[in-house]
Amino acid sequence: MDTVQLALYGGLLAFAVAVVLGLAAGSPNLWLRIPARVIIEFFRGISLVVLLFLLLYVLPQIWMRNPDLPFEGLIRNTFLLGVLALGINYGAYGAEAVRASLTTVPKGQWEATTALSMSWSHKMRRIIFPQAWALMLPSLANLWIHLLKGSAIATSSPSSTISLPS
Template identity: 35%
Template sequence: MLDSFWPLLKAGLVFTVPLTLITFVLGIALGFITALTRLYAPWPLVLIARFYVWLIRGTPLLVQLFLIFYGLPSAGITLDAFTAAVIGFTLNVGAYSSEIIRATLAAVPRGQWEAAYSIGMGWTQAMRRVVLPQAGRIAVPPLSNTFISLVKDTSLAAAVTVPELFQSAQRIAAATYEPLILYVEAALIYLLFSSVLSALQTRLEARLGSSSSTGERA
């Protein structure tokens, strides 16, 4: 376990962590656009956004990765493994996060919009200065859970040959014939990553709760 710990941890830091960060940022951006589309766009765009969310949420992530990496080459589109994984995870995170963001935006009382309009703000100013700060506090816990789940879901990238943490464990296990030890060690490293992120999430939620209470007293 000591000999394999550093190669597994290195694979996690070099591939798992960047894959998680890149796809989460891109996924949140896509989710935000999708949520705004579903709430405020003309109905043809709303239908497209709904279809996208329905399609992604209704199919397994592993199947989506296989379609992108193994299926698209038959249509003349060939992507390297990491790019295919980024696209697949981004589309998946975008669909799920769009529902979270849409719900949090809808949870902001209509009176907040009216108050912003009454002091001369336009739609963009009201969204940026009034609605988003309130919706952001509501969205932090579920989006944080999505991020932590994404760290574990990146293990599926091994199926499309991304040399991340889990695939590194598979390769070492194939060479050493010690699958139990290697997979337990990989699980412990995933647990370590998730525990650190959970602790950061708890601190962030406490800080937001404290600042919210301070603002209400003020």
């Protein structure tokens, strides 16, 4: 049951990360596009096992050395860290699926939104994203299956915590 919970929560987080980063990576604004590309490439380049190791073993070391830092309870929750690792890692892969599907919307649709003087957010919400949604569904479904398989690596009890010495 833990694997299914990790997959569901991780999948929801991955979808949110994928949409936000995918839209930012496809944005004409350089201040959105460049940081999104850096984040996507970083988390696509790091293995899920390495990310889990960093979150579960390295991150608590920071709180052991600096006890005044906030969110110590969140750092101790291994289930939450597993969801975070799955969501960020697979969200970065999903962001590429979102960005790629946005680029496959026919050029005439983009030109029509420009001719109608639509703002970027309005054209995304009303015209482009609904068309891209049908194109990104197969890729996102495939990534969710990979996330389900990857959640077995991160399986832990929702109530398990890391004990930090005081």
